[in-house]
Amino acid sequence: MRLLCTFVLLLLTSVVSAAPIKVAVFEGDGVGKSCTNLITTLDNSSKIQFKVSRITTVDILAGKLDEFDVLIHPGGSGSKQGNDLGEDGRQQVRQFVNQGGGFLGVCAGAYLATNDRS
Numbered sequence: 001m002r003l004l005c006t007f008v009l010l011l012l013t014s015v016v017s018a019a020p021i022k023v024a025v026f027e028g029d030g031v032g033k034s035c036t037n038l039i040t041t042l043d044n045s046s047k048i049q050f051k052v053s054r055i056t057t058v059d060i061l062a063g064k065l066d067e068f069d070v071l072i073h074p075g076g077s078g079s080k081q082g083n084d085l086g087e088d089g090r091q092q093v094r095q096f097v098n099q100g101g102g103f104l105g106v107c108a109g110a111y112l113a114t115n116d117r118s
Contacts, residue, residue, distance in 0.1 A: 020049035024068040027054040030080025030108065038074050038106070057084050060092050070102035073109025081112050 025039055042050045055064060055071070065071060071093065073081060082090060097103050105113040 018049070020051040021070060022068045023050050023052045023070045023072060024055035024059075024065065025052060025072045025074060026056075026081065026109070028057050028081060029084035030077035030082075031074055032076030032108070034106075035074040035076070038072065057086070057089050060085065060089050063092070065092060065096040065101065068101065070104060071096060072104045072106065073112055075107030075109065078108040078111035078115065081108060082115075 023042060025035060027035065039052050042052045085093065103113060
């Protein structure tokens with residue numbers, strides 16, 4: 001619920017300030033074909049401006065999540081996405097969210113966010 005509220009607040013803030021929401025869509029092992037449709041839908045949004053970029057594990061480990069408002073983990077395989085990120089990448093994602101970044105997990109991305117990988 002907290003993540004949903006964060007995402008809604010980000011949307012509202014962006015609409016009020018007219019600044020695009022900077023969205024990172026994870027691209028790596030375990031990401032399904034629906035990722036392209038997701039990016040296309042966000043890019044073609046006429047009501048809310050999004051600046052959509054793909055982000056990889058290498059980018060996440062390099063600290064590039066700080067450049068975004070929201071991280072989206074699309075559908076596919078949550079365990080493969082988690083393995084691709086590794087413990088350090090998963091920790092970077094947790095830190096991003098703990099510092100106020102938005103997270104949207106779609107299907108496998110939601111599984112990734114809600115399961116303990118220890």
